[in-house]
Amino acid sequence: MRITNNTLRMAFLGALEQAQQRILKTQTQVSTGLRVNQPSDDPFAAARIGELGAALTKLDQYQTNADAARHRLGLEEEALVALGNDLQRVRELTVQGNSDSLGNADRAAIAAELRQRLESLIGVANASDAAGNYLFAGYRETTLPFLSTPSGIVYAGDSGQRLVQISDNRFVAVNDSGEKVFQRIPSGNGTFVLAAASGNTGTGVLGRGSVSDPAAYVADSYSIDFLTPTDYEIHDGGGGVVATGTYAEGQAIAFGGVNIELSGAPAAGDGFSVTPSSSHDLFTTVQNLIDAFETPVALGTQSAQLHNRVGQSLADLDQDLEHVIDVRADIGARLQSIDQEASLVDGFSSQVTQTLSGLRDLDYAAALSLLTQQLTGLDAAQQTFVRTQSLSLFRFL
């Protein structure tokens, strides 16, 4: 092939341009520290880098969500600790006040302290977070949840429970409604509630009662009616006689799978009711105790009535304490699952970071040695061009 001067020049310029383009690319990589600077450098890696980058911010967001959930549940737990302490004190005072050795004045003093405790309980129930949102109002977090009215404490919140996303497929509840914490508590012993009829004239005092045979128990409103101080009949809700028996102090009344302890001496015509448990309100329980202790009683029938009232409230209080522990255990479990999920998210996040770095970041050692090589190549091309250009026959003419 004939080589012309133009061919030589064009060949050199072409080579020069290519070498410079390669150097520019390597130089861009070195200066940005990135292997992929635009999608066409490595289209699939570029798309993956975009996705992974978005995934990272998403995972960060899950951590933010988890922090928010932790904070919120932490506040709730603090409130529940205070609630448990208050309830424990209420229980001590109740046990103390339920003794026959105390006079009416002593009980009035206990009632006064109970009143303070009730205020404290309401304060806990109306606790709010830093933004002023009430912890126990359900969805209605800007509405004061518990109001004292002449007819008692009224709940103005709802039963809403908010979920927060802590990973792609995990949601955790960050609140418990006031209804759930303070109102939806099983009453009595959890299965049934015992009560003495208000017109009782004897001194019969009810114990807790228990279910001896769950299979035989049929939920219904039963009444134990004493025909004589020793003979009783048990009626169901429809008035039918379920069982009859003879009362002896210290011996439980047993029927339909339940055992009911009764002490003291019931009179003929006295009645006791056994109704299925539903929910009770913690504040009402305390209010009942205050009312009971504030009412002066004489020994005998009145004192037995007091014991029956206080005894049932005590059963409710025990349910309340247990309920608070249950809710706290639930929160603990949620906090634990947040921690578990957060550490999973954390691990995933560092894995994504590593993958991202592998796709995107530059191997400096390789890039720098490549750059040196390319610069050497360029230098060599330039030198050879100068040498070939200096060769001309005309120089010898």
Add this chain to the structure above:
Amino acid sequence: MADILKIGVSALLAQQRALAATSNNIANANTDGYSRQRVELAARETERLGTAFVGTGVYSGGVRRLGDEILADQLRIASAGFHRSDTFASLAAALDNLLADQNTGLNNSLQSFVNALQNVADDPSSSSARQVFLSEARNLVSRFDSIDRRLDDISGDVNARITGAAAEITSLGVNIADLNRQILASGVPVDGTLPPDLLDQRDRLLQRLAELVQVDTAAQRDGTISVFIGSGQVLVLGTESSELAVTQSPFSPEELEVVLRGNGPDITVTRFLSGGELGGALDFRRELLAPTRAGLGRIATGLATTFNALQGNGIDLNGAPGTDLFAVPPPEALAAAANAGSAAVAVAVADLGGLEATRYELTYDGASYLLNRTDTGAAVAMTGSGTALDPFLADGLSIVVSGAAAAGDRFLIRSVDQVPGGLALLLGDPNEIAAAAPTRARAALANTGTAAISAGAVIDPTDPNLLSTATIEFLDPTTYSIDGAGAFAYTAGADIDINGTRVQITGTPAAGDQFVIEANAGGVGDNRNALALLDGIASGILDGGTATLQNAVARLVTDVGVRTAETNNRRDAQSLVLEQARRELESVRGVNLDEEAGDMLRYEQVYQAAAKTIAVADGLFTSLLDALRR
């Protein structure tokens, strides 16, 4: 001696002419498109002297231009190929980083938007979280808008290139026709020798023409050359040339079409042009720019439509039903300017999952409507009859035709192209973000059973009784009534739909247990709808439910990146082919100075020798005269 003189003079003249050609070659060594010239030397006719033949000197046959039509043609083909790729690649480079940029890319804006919504879900009554979400939504809208503007800029650049190339092609055509005329005027060639400068000039013009668009040439016997572009449309025929003009598309003014304007009516050649800068710009517009815009539009439509629909399921902080967050421009159907009928076409998105990233052309053939994609030209099957009650359904679009079309009427359907630029934020008040659900469900406190009810999800926000209170009461553990009516069998966990709200009851209810579904009054801490929004945007919206928005963005980035990388590679390969073709042609016609130096020496030596023969002839003559003088 007279012979010797004659021979000597002929040699002098011939070498002189050869030297002139050599010096002309040296002078034009750097002239672009110059073909080196050579003087053809031939021995003169011999004379017969008795029985011997005696030479009479040298004859210069003329100046020959060393060119090669085949190699020149190859160079033109290689050049058209390279410049097509080069133009495509340089246009694609502008698009390359547009969607994927680390800070401004669509992925990040989309994720920031989702994260801001997460913060609203974390604390729905927080006005700052809502404010941040609105501003992220605003950012996302402006991101779509700025990408759309950038696409407009690129489109403007493409249009300018098309217009410029068409104008230059026209003027090149005029010049080539003019050169044809001059070549004709220089006289019909007897021995094939045409004026070399005119030929060089014409080759240069053809070469430039090939950089703009792929051309075919046909040399005529009279020395003129005919030039064809596209699929055989005549640009230059003899001394006549046509105009390559740019007109607006019959559908929309911002689209340009290329037409060939000769004696007859305009011929639209947009589709047939290939190669060169013009072909590269047209290919880029069709193969990369339009699909990118449509792909972006599909993502914007998917996001905005999904969000709006879910927003309508909820209630805002004021308790009012959620309204649209985004204004989404509806699909457009543009009638061709030449349509003879009175038909109007209305298009709506019927199914997000069916949307394709393309435009369509709807044509009426006199009997029925036909739908074709504009990117591939493929026919798309339509179901339905096109009436409002039974619209045509195809690729996620519903198309309603009203009025009477004439045969040959055409409509351009842009399903999503207009969305990225036209997307707007409708909400200005952060309180109007519908984070809460309109209804809630609760169990009555007096319940004695262990059954629980779910929080409730809205399935039909348009139900007129949505906000009415409804009570589910269990007649016995396996049967319930609604608002005191009916007796329905209870299955734990089964959906119960009442007044547009869906709830599930689990556990064991007791007779008399009640569950209430009621309006979610004051539920400012409710985030159920925000969670539903998050779930909605993260789920598969496009491609029949298989692609999430993030997937679609990634695919768009990959598509553009792959095309750009591919064109870069092709350009590099074609630059080698071009280089090779140029080198081959150059090897025939280019000037090598060393060679010319050799020639110069050669002719100079012969010239000196010829002068010497004249001197010798003179010497001979003088010696003869001297001999006679004695």
